[in-house]
Amino acid sequence: MTTTATYQPMTAKEVTRYVLDKQPLFILDVRNEGDYNDWRIEGETIESINVPYFELLEGVEGIMDRIPAEGKVLVVCAKEGSSMFVAEQLAETGRAEVFYLQGGMKAWSEYLEPVKVADLKDGGELYQFVRIGKGCLSYMVISNGEAATIDTLRMTDVFEQFAAEKGATIKHTIDTHLHADHISGGRQLAEKLGATYWLPPKDAGEVTFEYAALNDAEEITVGDTQIKIQAIYSPGHTIGSTSFVVDDRYLLSGDILFVESIGRPDLAGLAEDWVGDLRNTLYNRYKELSEELVVLPAHFGKITELGEGGKVSARLGDLYQNNPGLNIHDEAEFRRAVTENLPQHPNSYQQIRQTNMGKIAPTSDEQREMEIGPNRCAIHDK
Known part of the structure; x- marks a missing residue:
């Protein structure tokens, strides 16, 4: 009797559960070696090997x-077709x-x-959206x-x-x-729903x-229960970078501060100009905040930064103890750390910036292609 070969699809959502629940999964990645080395599915219980598709055409x-x-x-x-062919052979x-x-x-x-993330006072809620395949975090x-x-995707x-x-x-x-590193969906979503789109004017x-100018100390109220999002001007990753304190307990740090690293100042080509702003934000402005604030960044660089349930967070005081980017006390050494030997730039980062400025309007397929790969927003994402 002939047995019909059976293989099944597994969704990205299902793979995510294997990663977050730390369940074993073996991956045969059939992309070319360069793509695999640049970016792949990772996890504590994920084992993978790379064998390019063209090596498996004969079996x-x-x-x-x-x-x-x-x-x-x-x-x-990359897209699905080659993996179906190899899965059938297996x-x-x-x-x-x-x-x-x-x-x-x-x-x-x-x-x-x-x-x-948490229940907020007066019945509010705070959620983090983990883009596990790229390291982006929205709220x-x-x-x-x-x-x-x-930081809507x-x-x-x-x-x-x-x-x-x-x-x-x-x-x-x-x-x-x-x-x-990624194309913002904030303006598109606001236009569709008649919401207000906020952006730091600098x-x-x-x-x-057109946009609403997000200035220092701006307060945005959500709902009638006065859950306030308070803006804190925190330049360094960009000249306009702005953080938020939500509910007096959570610091949304954007791309300034991550769990295991700090933001890079070079993606607009102005690293030497912005390095002083970055140091001032991290070593002075944030130091004025409560150490009890829970830091919620806009990105993570390594799968090890994902905590319980996939949440990426850390107490600000703990980061001042453990984050290497917050413990470079010599200013010249800090300058070297954030301007020299940085990871390669995010894919298509110049075109992504142009898209987020509204200067170009790539198609959906083009946007998807521009974003392929890791985010590389931190100085230690190597």
């Missing part, structure tokens, strides 16, 4: 000794539990996992039927649907700065659209 027999005999095997490629060998990544790494790059503050999104339908599920109307979309000198 998979030559790599079977590298694939575990038991457990789930996920085949991954299944034909009699190998059980074979899967392919539905939508490929493009789908992995775009998936957002909502994680509840939503919900209170009394209203919502505000912060271009997958705006996710935020719109989530707010609707919570019975809230998005009234504000806010960017902490002009992003260079980052908006070249934008082609």
